[in-house]
Amino acid sequence: MQKTLYLFASGRLRRKDNTVCLESENATKYFPVASLRDIFVFGELDLNKKLFEFMEEQEIVLHFFGYYGNYVGSFYPREHYNSGYVILRQAEHYLDGARRLELARRFVEGALANILQILRYYQNRGKELAGSIESISRLLEGSLPACGRVEELMAVEGNAREYYYESFNVILDKSPFTMPGRSKRPPTDPLNALISFGNSLIYAKILTEIYKTHLDPRIGYLHSTNFRRFTLNLDLAEIFKPVLADRVLFHLLGKKMLDLKDFEQQGGAYLLRERGRRLYVETLEEKLQSTFHHRRLRRNVSYQTLLRLELYKIQKHLMGEQPYKPFVSRW
Incomplete structure (x- = not known):
């Protein structure tokens, strides 16, 4: 069953093999993409082009929220299902x-x-x-x-x-x-x-x-x-x-x-x-x-x-x- 990943920590989000890797001051965590439906980002994260390419490939939507918890925008990957x-x-x-x-x-x-x-x-x-x-x-x-x-x-x-x-x-x-x-x-x-x-x-x-x-x-x-x-x-x-x-x-x-x-x-x-x-x-x-x-x-x-x-x-x-x-x- 796919789930939503909520990220509150600040740091760097990147691809590591077939996982999403979050590097923060306190820890490094890995999340298998096969189990992810989407990612909600609340912290201050650095991301790179390679990560976005990986998200597009895996059909994972990223949603970004501001300091007040307000919705800022989404990375909506290239549509795979549009008719x-x-x-x-x-x-x-x-x-x-x-x-x-x-x-x-x-x-x-x-x-x-x-x-x-x-x-x-x-x-x-x-x-x-x-x-x-x-x-x-x-x-x-x-x-x-x-x-x-x-x-x-x-x-x-x-x-x-x-x-x-x-x-x-x-x-x-x-x-x-x-x-x-x-x-x-x-x-x-x-x-x-x-x-x-x-x-x-x-x-x-x-x-x-x-x-x-x-x-x-x-x-x-x-x-x-x-x-x-x-x-x-x-x-x-x-x-x-x-x-x-x-x-x-x-x-x-x-x-x-x-x-x-x-x-x-x-x-x-x-x-x-x-x-x-x-x-x-x-x-x-x-x-x-x-x-x-x-x-x-x-x-x-x-x-x-x-x-x-x-x-x-x-x-x-x-x-x-x-x-x-x-x-x-x-x-």
Whole structure:
């Protein structure tokens, strides 16, 4: 089974025979490439052309994160799986306004449905969330079907997330973390820093999975395709941020595994310290490798596999084989 390699140490990353070698002040470590799906780089690393050639050969994606834990960019190796026919169908669905709107609507439907699952879970555990649930349900069932433009869908999704993030203060009422409002670049409080860090990981995780399919990550539907390099991963992330990133966040804070000491302030920005980042990615990996019973497939699948399955569903939609329906978690 392939896995993700998370690198927090600073040093030099290079090829050594059929391994990736990390040389740092404290140690030299070797990682067999046969077991690697992708690499997440958080430390300050020196890399050379020979390493990138090796990554391309082995079809390993590298994702780079900045000092604040923010996503910086990816080394996306030469596409080995891209299909010209699939890319043409992607483009057709983007250029046709009605077909683009339909796919974009599905992404927002999935996002709002999964957000509601989170809120109902905590409502069943005594949290006063009826108002948030009612407001988001009204957007999902009333406003969303009436949207005639992608910009309107984005506005509905934005309004729903505003209600959702307000509910964080109810869910986390006995913790020192509060949500004064969503702030991204930079995050201006610890909770926003944690949200942004988790979302960045999900964007990168999905980008790696797209690389293993015939789809082109540059053609998205909810997020406009333009000079920005990748957008399809942002579309799909709307569905999976509640399922993965937010559930990890609530687990870590609910179990008091993180506290305010795991964050530091740099000017007007907050960032998650290394201990917190390590703990977050460990918990996320546990979640990704955990399994659940897939109703349609009638077997257990991992959440890591689920990401790939969702992309296959999008591909079938583009091919005209089966209309796309987003994954909605039971919890």
